[in-house]
Amino acid sequence: MTTSEARLSRLLGSVEMARAYTIAALSATFGSFLIERMTSMTTLATITLLLGVLGAAILFVRREELSLLRLAPSSLLAFLALGLISVFWSTDRSDTLVGWLWLFGYAVMAITIGHIRDTLQTMRALGDTLRVLLVLSLGLEILSGILIDLPIAFLDIDGNLAMGGPIQGIFGTRNMLGFVAVIALITFFIEWRTQSVAAPIAIPSIALGAFLALVSASPTVLVLAVAVAVATSALTIVRHTPPGRRNIVQWMLGALVATALIVAFAFRHPIIAWMGAGSDFSTRADLWNQILDFVAIRPFQGWGWFGSWQRGEYPFTYINYLLDDRHQSALNAFFDILLQLGVAGLLLFLILGCVALIRSWLVASARRSVLYAWTPLVLVTLAVDSMFESFTIVGAGWFMLVLCALRAGQSRSWRENIDAANTGVIPTLRPSE
Template identity: 60%
Template sequence: MTAPAAPAGREGWGALLASAAFARAYTIAVFAAVFSSFAIERMAGRVTAVTIVAGLGVLGVAVLFVRRREISPVRLVPSTLVLFLVWALISVAWSTDRSLSWWGWVSAAGIALLGVTIGHIRDTLQTARALGDVMRWLLSISLGLEILSGVLLDLPLGFLGIQGNIAQAGPIQGLFGTRNLLGFVAVVALVTFLVEYRTQSVPPGLSLFSVAVGGLAAALSDSPTVGVLALAVTAATAALTLVRRARPDRRSRLQWLLGGTVVLGLAVAYLARHPIIAFLGAGSDFSMRAALWENLLGYVRLEPVHGFGWFGPWAQLEFPFASINYMLRERHASALSAYFDVLLQLGWAGLVLFLSLAGFALVRSWLIASERRSIVYAWTPLLLVALLVDSLFESFTLAGPGLLLLVICAVRAGHARSWRERLDARIAGPDLPLAPAPPRPAR
């Protein structure tokens, strides 16, 4: 029996790169590499971690080239993402260290490339499934290492930064380096696991195990941001459920009502921030952030429009990062808020672009999820809610796993409810088919 012929124009390596099996393997490899980058760097060195991500980036370009007939050029990258990256690149010109700033931009652009590739070769359910598979392994390994360190050996695993505090109910950090990153990852994993359960894409027993692992990791991380994230995602889930069940003619009015409620809730939360912080037991953690942000705003006033140049994670010896840490007698690697970090590095212009990127993605994905019946469409807006809320307290959204998820969500949201649809329709004409959307390969 002869093997089936490869599609026209796709033979050998081209057929492999365009296959559904390779798309799934590539997506899993990207999630595994980016989410475990801290552990890879600690065990094998920074060069190894960078080489892995660079190799995946090269493969991503190859995959997009092979699939170029399936992708409309105007749908390739969200315009808000392009504008944000272009502004960050331009900021290299006035950076205090152009070399470090350039490589910081390359790192962000490389992660964005991986996200764009996944957004085009996998649909929403397939992306969630791949992320769920990776999260199950990484969280299980994290808990296993914490048990090994804190219970079986009673000895810290210094090369991974694991202190072995699981016997005291935390805080733990697993493979992720910090308890706050572990808490954020656990919340993202729980959203993904629950979507898997509702879509019945994995066996019920595996779903139950996954939720248990994610919940245990979130609780043991003892991160003060986990409670806020969980509350925000729960509130967003309830609101989205309410909108999805409303009659179509009432949805628009309900959406505006929910929007006004969110604004009012944010105002009340700000006015009652001190009781809320005391209730969460995060007084010392927030006071440290407040001191950092107050000091940081003094430097923002020096370059309010364009900032000091893009670096991503702080370059400890460069101005203004070294000066801020010196004044506070700390060694912060970020502003502990994505919004303050963008404001410091890219000014108000950069902050507007960043908010546009995240805001347009959230609005589009929310409207899609409120109109389409499948629960899988709720995955994108719920992840964006988690990212935007977490960005108040951490800068994870500007690099690594957070940036990867933000780009994937923006690309998925940009496939619908965008000016690109109208432009494609005008290019195709009334009697011609639209540019084909990426096919849905088999899982």
């Protein structure tokens, strides 16, 4: 190895590079809409490509620290493989390949961060990134809605802050702002509880996240807030239960949640009316019914992976034509995957999410530090939001799903037993986690 190669290797494997890469990847992921509107889709694609290549280079330099078996969850690899294979039956192979490259690029970034930063470091980097982006969103909404009282058209900011919303900040839609605000609230609160951020920073951050979630006027925010509150309460109960009775409490809580879901489904129409989301739900119901008609044509393999519906492929354009609308997604991650990758893709996606949630929940319920609650609470947010939006299969939502699934698999996985058998060492989490 030459001197220049050795220097490059040291740079890629350094702590400073790990910290800088994490901040850059998080900023590009959550600020993707802003980057695209201020520059172009080509610029965003170039940034994503460079971060993906850099992430792969960092993992290669650190290959001695990594185990090939534990590089990524097997369900994630299978889902990515199915998405790539779908190019053979897709209605537009080039667009399917482009859509898959976006999926793969964000996955590589998330996998890289999951291996070079521990849970605390990841959470702190995410907290710092979201603080800046939320402050920027509020600043632009104040500029548009109060100071100049004019919309900022290229960012789709309508300037409704003075009227109490809805606002969307730099995230494109009010639902995306609400989703990001809930993720931020979870992160800010756990930062505060773990004392990784001082109260003078943590408390205003929580207030900022809560305010933006409120004025986003997103119908999904209330559902997300209730789901996270219920999950937090349940996790708190389990964590304070003696180990001998913990399994019984887990099953009781599971039965209670299942009962609550059945009751909520039975009384869905009064609940929707109370939330004032009747028109939104009616729109979604019409869309989902139309999607099921196309799913019936290709139930197992789907129509090929595309991600978002921004490009004009069949059957998406035809679905919008039949509905006389301009949907850019199925407004439900599960229906979107069912349409694009069929039953096979949906099963892999459910396995990826459910296994990650169960693993992270068991770890959080057994470990003393509240830090471990971050992963399952974020996964609960992703799961619930997937019922109303398709954020979890593109961009920041997909990035967070891969990151959380990798984090959960590092602490509870069948791979640990294989590693232990080969090395004679039982893998443990670092004390900072």
